[in-house]
Amino acid sequence: MLITLCFSLLVSSVIATEKDSALPRLxxxxxxxxxxxSAEVVVIGFLEGEDSPGFKELVAAAKRVDSVSVAICTVKEVWADYSLSSDTITLFRKADNHQENLGIAExxxxxxxxxxxxxxxxEVRYVTEYNQVxxxxxxxxxxxxxxLLFANRGTKEFTELxxxxxxxxxxxxxxxxxxxINGAVKSNSRxxxxxxxxxxxxxxxxxxxADTDMKWLLPEGEISNERVREFCHSFLKGELKDVKQAGAEPKTEL
Structure with missing residues (x-):
């Protein structure tokens, strides 16, 4: 009798732990x-509870997207910190300091x-590989x-760059x-x-x-941290406006 009771309690404890640990609680x-x-991209379900629409679906989705950490927050006082007042699934990303909200009611x-x-x-990261998604x-x-880094996947250069x-x-x-952008993929030829x-x-x-639909190439040569950094700063300072654009039909003015 005592053994049976202890076993029952143990099983109940395991089930509760598995249920509660499905997603971290904030x-x-x-x-x-x-x-x-904690990561470049995370998702938080700001949901009232396990019976809320979207809760079970988010748990299921989290199991299929291993690259993104997912958690649940049911504390409405915390929701206000992110300008939320109703059940919302939110993605946070560092690359552009962005908060993408999916309102459940909407x-x-x-x-x-x-x-x-x-x-x-x-799922935009500090470095994102380009594809249709x-x-x-x-x-x-x-x-x-x-x-943009144009390189052929499978080469040593691709990984290093x-x-x-x-x-x-x-x-x-x-x-x-x-x-x-993987140049070895035919769909990226455009x-x-x-x-x-x-x-x-x-x-x-x-x-x-994208604002001006203008484009430039870093002159051929070593692709080093220093050259790429200088290239970025040149654009931000407006120094590329008179530089010949890349492509078959270059423009010379911003």
Whole structure:
């Protein structure tokens, strides 16, 4: 009898632990700030409880998106810190200091598939690899200047140069989005062609300004931290306005 009771209590404890640990719980502002600061991209479900619409769907989505940490906050006093007053699933990203809100009440339908898509589209990092999904988040960002690395995946240069960007990107938070475009993928040939490049010409570095639809290439040579940093600062200072643009039909004025 005693053994059975102890076993029952043990099983109940394990079940409760598994249930409660499905997603981390953030119970105050300090814990929430620490969680947001813990990674380049995080998602928090500001939801009243486990019975709230979107809770089960968020738990299911979190299991499918391993690259993004997800937590739950049910404390409404904390919600106010992020200008939220109703159930909302929010993505925070450091690359452009952005907070993307998905209001549950405004959503037509909340499903795990939709939440996976929401996270994937808005998962803009310090260095983001360009594809059809990430393109949406990149072009929806308030940061319209993109530092582009064109390189062929699978080469030693690709890995090394991506690391170069990863060390530089935090310096330009809110000023540039750093993007890697894989020149070995046929679907990216249009992006290369826009800069007058072909796969055989890579690696190269360019800047694209979405506000003016203008583009420049870093002159050929070593792609070092110093040269890329100087290239970015030249753009920010307006020094590229008279530099010949990349591509087949260059313009010379901003």
């Amino acid at each position: 119970n105050d502002s300090k814990a929430t700030e620490a969680f947001i600061d 959503a037509k339908k909340v499903e795990a598939d939709g939440l996976v898509n929401f996270i994937s589209i808005n 990430t393109a949406v988040g990149l072009f929806n960002s308030e940061v319209k200047s993109h530092l 991506k690391k170069t960007l990863q060390t530089l990107a935090p310096e330009f938070t809110g000023k540039f989005l750093f993007v890697v 992006s290369l062609g826009y800069f007058g490049l072909k796969s055989k010409d890579l690696p190269r570095v360019g800047i694209y300004d």
